[in-house]
Amino acid sequence: MAIKNAFYAQSGGVTAVINASAAGVLETARAHSDKIGKVFAGRNGIIGALTEDLIDTSAESAEAIRALRHTPSGAFGSCRYKLKSLEQNRREYERLIEVFKAHDIGYFFYNGGGDSADTCLKVSQLSDTLGYPIQAIHVPKTVDNDLPITDCCPGFGSVAKYIAVSTREASFDVASMAKTSTKVFVLEVMGRHAGWIAAAGGLASSKDCEIPIVILFPEITFEKEKFLAKIDSYVKQFGYCSVVVSEGVKGSDDKFLSDQGLRDAFGHAQLGGVAPVVANIIKDGLGLKYHWGVADYLQRAARHIASKTDVEQAYAMGKAAVEYAIAGHNSVMPTIERVSNTPYSWKVGMAELSKVANVEKMMPADFITEDGFGITEKCRQYLSPLIEGEDYPPYKNGLPDYVRLQNTGVSKKLGEFKL
């Protein structure tokens, strides 16, 4: 087998552990220098490939690559850019081939979620469609946990841990304050289509640490009266409660609850989150004092409290992608296969990319309690292992010592390309 260079890119929303997958790809490729030459990373994802804006990762020290494992976000830059179909935009695929040829690239590693899996699938078909021999392997990543086949998605476990920890902590806080002040704490979390992240808030309550938590899932239509009755009963029983609300919750009019048509004093439309809306509903309906928070990027960037399980799986996916490529595979994605729950064990599997692309894994209905406000024991058994273990980054002067790569550009060999 002739030595070929590889291309690696990060795609879509970044996570606390996508760089751990990058470390897995890069360290494994370096360990197989008899098979893989240089790994070129796309600056800002696939845009880097299209514009021939490549980063020479061989310029980075082993120490820097190792530090990616504990650094959140996308070290090479990410992008939201989905390739259209070959029929719709043949020009982009021909450009990719031009760039791959110019830099002797025979391996394509794409680190992303559902949309990216589709792009990766299209690249994997370039041998057939346009006659350019390339092996394309998808490296799974998404905080939304919605890729099919794989038991879970790297990036999700760390968000889940962050939300579970934060919900427990804020609940302890509101419990202390409830006598004379705040009785309800509302936390808004990500998840526009699926309630995986909101579900993780339910882990904050456990048998040895019971906490009244009301979860608002995007899968469940919001019913105001039912919601207020639930809050009221919890506050009467416990003195306080916490609400974890998914940004994607909709009302019976099928509109996002966050989309309240808010106007400022001048009548200008204002964008708000769903947390203040829910807080206002509680104030208006029950007259209870509340506080609300919006985790936003904090939740998916929180490498400081990443799940050890998640970090290990993210790394393993990057490593397996390279190993699969070396073994001759194309158009596949490494997966996480759950072997057992207690003790939790898992192994690396493999999925056909054609079965991954454009398929969204939703929360099973039996993961949500009958009243629609909580998680079932089955859901708990699924989620719990994913937040297990801590994997603290090193600190310097009180702050996490995250790495920034040099990101040395590769000399361009081709003309410009307009996106």
Place this chain on the structure above:
Amino acid sequence: MAIKNAFYAQSGGVTAVINASAAGVLETARAHSDKIGKVFAGRNGIIGALTEDLIDTSAESAEAIRALRHTPSGAFGSCRYKLKSLEQNRREYERLIEVFKAHDIGYFFYNGGGDSADTCLKVSQLSDTLGYPIQAIHVPKTVDNDLPITDCCPGFGSVAKYIAVSTREASFDVASMAKTSTKVFVLEVMGRHAGWIAAAGGLASSKDCEIPIVILFPEITFEKEKFLAKIDSYVKQFGYCSVVVSEGVKGSDDKFLSDQGLRDAFGHAQLGGVAPVVANIIKDGLGLKYHWGVADYLQRAARHIASKTDVEQAYAMGKAAVEYAIAGHNSVMPTIERVSNTPYSWKVGMAELSKVANVEKMMPADFITEDGFGITEKCRQYLSPLIEGEDYPPYKNGLPDYVRLQNTGVSKKLGEFKL
């Protein structure tokens, strides 16, 4: 010296380390059982004293008390309840004495901020004003960092660390996304009167990890055009930027920026935070994509990323309070005295309570850069040591193993008291 019992209560907004002070009080009192009998905690702060709702802390195991050191929030419940002056509400003071007498209480430890210092001062004067011999010692606590004399306040260092870490992490995130998506991340933090917490966001950027951060302090009147020019220049230079905005920022009309008179589609007033307001200003003024988060309780409950320095100081304040009481002091507060910056060292001092109560320590003007958007080197030297060190709690099943005390009530000896 006859053995007397002690009263301990937590007051006002809780913190990640107020229970560490409680551990300091309780462990030190236990170590001096020849001087101090039982420590009774007020259930829900001073309300527990007024209503004779006392908790017998002697029922808690040494292990449970030890675990307070790593548990956030107020283990005995807190309250927002300020005693009026003796002239205005003599009845409450007489009731306190009645309760103290009934339970042989000779020591009063009050763990709180500025308002609580005032209450503690009044209690310390009960020997003079109402002839009841009591020693009252204030244990400093406030995330607002606004108590005078002491170099810093327990609770602040951990919020500062949380905000610095979160700002760095979210900034890494937005930097990755900036090419095709979000260019500005806005984080709302606590601090209605003083910008101490917002200032901590500035620590996210350091010499070896430069990050463009715009801080909006409550001390500085918000000027839209100047703010937009700053954001614009940062985004042009770095491709992205982060904004850390204090909830207390005001415009030139002296109104809170968060108070935008928002109305929903039906004309109902809606309460929002300042983060979405700032985000909308950026969108309208510069057309940039943004994300925003509101840390709220998460910041002050985040024991999982508490500052080791803060934990140690919080414990030391509780310990010193008991030692001062045993040494015969009354109407004082232990303080933190900074001995040197590099390496950071500090020692325990003592302040007269009369000099603490009703005095607010503001940010020095020379801690804010001339343009009003950043922290000076002097500010950095003050803040940096306060976030130094990590002090992770133990974990169980992926979650921090925080303690909940039994909080066994003490039999009442008196009649009811209406608040």
